[in-house]
Amino acid sequence: xKIDKNHPRYFSLSLREKLTGGIRAGITSEAGLIxxxxxxxxxxxxxxxxxxxxxxxxxxxxxxxxLAKKPIISVNGNAAALCAKEIIELAKLLNSRIEVNLFHYSxxxxxKIEAYLKKLDGKRILKANNFKKIKIPxxxxxxxxxxxxxxxxxxxxxxxxxxxxxxxxxRKMGKKVIAIDLNPLSRTxxxxxxxxxxxxxxxxxxxxxxxxxxRKKDIKKLTGIISEYDNKRILSEAExxxxxxxxxxxxx
Ligand code: PTJ
Numbered sequence: 001x002k003i004d005k006n007h008p009r010y011f012s013l014s015l016r017e018k019l020t021g022g023i024r025a026g027i028t029s030e031a032g033l034i035x036x037x038x039x040x041x042x043x044x045x046x047x048x049x050x051x052x053x054x055x056x057x058x059x060x061x062x063x064x065x066x067l068a069k070k071p072i073i074s075v076n077g078n079a080a081a082l083c084a085k086e087i088i089e090l091a092k093l094l095n096s097r098i099e100v101n102l103f104h105y106s107x108x109x110x111x112k113i114e115a116y117l118k119k120l121d122g123k124r125i126l127k128a129n130n131f132k133k134i135k136i137p138x139x140x141x142x143x144x145x146x147x148x149x150x151x152x153x154x155x156x157x158x159x160x161x162x163x164x165x166x167x168x169x170x171r172k173m174g175k176k177v178i179a180i181d182l183n184p185l186s187r188t189x190x191x192x193x194x195x196x197x198x199x200x201x202x203x204x205x206x207x208x209x210x211x212x213x214x215r216k217k218d219i220k221k222l223t224g225i226i227s228e229y230d231n232k233r234i235l236s237e238a239e240x241x242x243x244x245x246x247x248x249x250x251x252x
Contacts, residue, residue, distance in 0.1 A: 011048065012040065015082060015201055022081025026112045029104040032078045035161065042182035043199050045242045050206060053237040054198035060229035061158070061178040061194045062210035063222040068156030068176065071096040076103060079160040079200060080113045084120055086204040090158075091124040093211055098124045099150040103163050105142030126150045138169040160200045162188045180204075184238035195231055197238040 003013045019036055022028030050058075065071045071094050073087055080087075080100075091098050100113045110128055117125045131147045143166045146152050156176040159167060164187025170177050171191050179192035180200050189195040196203050214222065 011201075012043075015199075018081050019078065022077060025081075025116070026109060027116060028077040028081045029102075029106075029109065031104055032076075032081070036078060039161070039182040039199065042184075042197075042242070045245045046182070046197070046238070047245065048199070050198050050202050051238070051241060053234045053241070054196050054203060055206070056229065057194050057196040057231070057234050058198075058203060058207050058210050059214070060225055060231075061196055062207060062214050063225040063229075064156050064176050064178055064194060065094055065096075065158065066211060066215055067219065067222050067226070068154070070154045071156045071158070072150055072154040073098045073158045074101045074151060074160075074162070075099070075113065075117065076101065076161060077109060077113065080116060082201050083160075083204050084117055086201075086208065088117065088121045088124060090204060090208050090211070092121065093208060093215075096124075097126050097150055099126050099147055100128065101143055101146060101151065101166075103141055103143050105145075136166065136169045136173065138172065139165050141165060144169075159188070159192075160204075164188045164191060167191045184235045184242070189235060193231065194229065195235060197235070 001017060003010055003017060007013060019028055019033060073091055073096060075087060075098055087098060098117060100110055102110060114125055114127050126147050128147065131149050133145050134148045134152045136144045136146055151157060154175065157170060158178045160180040162179055167177055167179060167188040168191040177192045178194045179188050180196045180203060181189045182197060182199060183189060184197045
């Protein structure tokens with residue numbers, strides 16, 4: 001369906017189109033639509049905008065990714081359908097790799113997502129077939145299987161729309177985890193080093209801009225940003241926004 005740019009819900013409707021397109025292309029899982037619906041509900045409550053709490057997290061996330069020796073971006077079926085181009089651009093800017101890692105694993109979907117991303121940039125994608133795999137301890141899904149030379153060796157991972165299990169397990173392995181999750185109450189949000197409570201489609205271009213700006217800064221400046229950052233406080237601010245939105249809507 002072609003969405004009229006003047007439609008008041010253009011942004012939200014165009015994301016739905018991308019996801020249903022992702023299903024038709026064999027990239028997104030059916031459960032991905034449900035996950036997206038949950039995200040939409042939280043986005044509605046925060047007024048579908050990038051708030052200060054997200055901007056602060058974007059800045060801290062950018063600093064962590066720039067300080068990392070081996071940053072990596074983990075991509076699933078939703079992230080690929082919504083933001084493939086932005087993910088590639090980010091990987092180029094960071095000189096990082098991209099690894100496809102799925103919760104509702106199927107080999108066919110893995111291959112299709114890898115091929116889709118590879119078409120946009122051949123150099124960035126670590127193809128699962130070509131490398132040795134390892135198992136992350138404490139993850140009760142296929143998400144536990146990662147590439148030794150990818151997520152296995154990385155010190156900082158960007159995980160958009162993750163499930164809580166793996167986020168916690170990655171932290172236990174001593175890795176820095178930058179999550180993008182509209183739900184500030186989720187286990188992923190609570191266990192990440194930095195949680196960007198914003199829509200992936202809105203915040204990735206902002207993360208790109210923050211990295212571009214901060215990459216000119218020295219290590220002292222970047223470590224300063226990190227040491228001032230408090231993820232618990234950011235999550236409380238996001239939660240407060242949601243509670244306030246609820247009482248505001250009731251009052252009308
Ligand atoms: O492609 P797969 O098999 O790896 O599956 C991907 C999904 C997203 C289906 C899988 O990881 C999953 O089931 O995730 P969850 O546990 O439902 O968590 C998804 C989280 O992302 C929820 O907290 C949602 O609120 C949030 N979310 C959904 N859409 C967006 C979002 N956050 C940011 N931007 C969105 N567009």
